[in-house]
Amino acid sequence: MKGSITKFFGQALTGQGLKDLYQEIAKEAEEVYFLKGIFGFNASNLLKEIGYFYVNRGFDIEFFYDPLFENTVQATFVKGIGILFLQSSKPSIEPTRLGTRDHVISFYDCLDKGILKKHGQRLKQLSEEAEEWHHQLFDALRSAIEIHDEWERQTRKHMDWKALEEHQEELLDQIFDGMLLNKTGTLTHRLFGTLTPVGARDFLQNITRNLERRYFIKGLPGTGKSTMLKKLAQEALKRGFDVQQVWCGLDARSIDMVILPELKFCIFDSTAPHEYFPAEGRVGDQIVDIAKHCPLTKETEEKIQEIEKEYRGAILHATNYAKLYAEAEKEIRGIVDLATDVSKWKKQSARLFGK
Incomplete structure (x- = not known):
């Protein structure tokens, strides 16, 4: 009998910055495999393959998704046996129990330096664009939270x-x-x-x-x-x-x-x-x-209508910046995928199955 798949987000775009819970999730695990490297979308495909590998053997698994890209996985957790496979280039987590719980699998050698060099200027440009949209995105979210806080102050009074x-x-x-x-x-x-x-x-x-x-x-x-x-x-x-x-x-x-x-x-x-x-x-x-x-009083309801309108505007701005940020990141990841040596990738990936 096949196992089940439960879906969560691995990260959230919040008014206080990028939030993830991988430190907490790792505490549940008996083993953690840290995938290290500069990844495109191939890392997500690998994590999904690992998940389906265990599902087909009857294990329940959890997929943790990237907020920027639909159907893109950042981590896979195998329930029951407690194995976490984690793309750790982006999430803010590093191995802390090497030699016991934690294992590092490096994919850096899978990248073709010649292809990266060929696209170097474009990667530099995209990285600068992504950094700018990232900054604008979280500025807009901070503004949205401040507006929402004022909304809460209005309701608390009643x-x-x-x-x-x-x-x-x-x-x-x-x-x-x-x-x-x-x-x-x-x-x-x-x-x-x-x-x-x-x-x-x-x-x-x-x-x-x-x-x-x-x-x-x-x-x-x-x-x-x-x-x-x-x-x-x-x-x-x-x-x-x-x-x-x-x-x-x-x-x-x-x-x-x-x-x-x-x-x-x-x-x-x-x-x-x-x-x-x-x-x-x-x-x-x-x-x-x-x-x-x-x-609520009629006066407060009218005040809240104005606040809600302002809040929705801030969220719309944040959503637009998230789209621009994702567009730059998507092209970066596409170039990284192009520069990935498939044979080396498959050889390194094979170590992650059947653990």
Whole structure:
């Protein structure tokens, strides 16, 4: 029987910069294979081949995707045996346990220096363009977060925090129903969405497909959704449950989802840009409405409309810069692929199968 594939983003473009969770994911692994080199898209193809190799042998795997390019994988994690294969030229992670957990596989010798030299001037130009668009992208995202913070300040003024706290306690009782496990809970971390060159994208449907209960939180910005999720995660850990915190793709300080695998349960922020509703006929889907605890005045609603318009403009700017950044990066990676010696690549890649 074949294994399953679960999809996450490996990195997120946030208002606080590029965020990845590879340090945390590596802590879950028994072995980590660091792929070192200057890569084009061939590294993604290799990581997918590795994933399918293990899926066809019955292992569940996780693919971690690049936010810049659709269907481009940065890492593959084989569940059960705990092997992480990671393209480590881009993510901010280096081996820390060489000789035990960590292995380095270098692909630098697979590059044809003559071809790189031939395209050297173009690579230099593209690198400078990419750096400029990268700078503009994160400037726009920082601006978007600042605007969003003002949006949150407007809603907080009208929030009934006591009612929210009572609602949270009722929710915790409903979820756990007094259950305690005789073990220590484990905390893991993932990313399920991010801004991309074609707008906000997420893998929520794939991630939650096998869960029996899905709770959809509906609420305004700044009304305690992320805080409530963090509190729920802490309570679950205290009760001995394993917890997966799934982080926000725009604000690196916030979480958007909590998954409790042992309960086949998740609860998540189901507002834009990842707005979902219960599926027809799916019994375990339920809305958690906390918007009712934040009645706005007409004056505040009008103020928020202006803020939201400004926020959407900043996100549009960021999306456009992400597209330009990706275009430059795409050409760079294409040249690197062209300069890759296929025979050397295949020889080095063969070491990664059947571990």
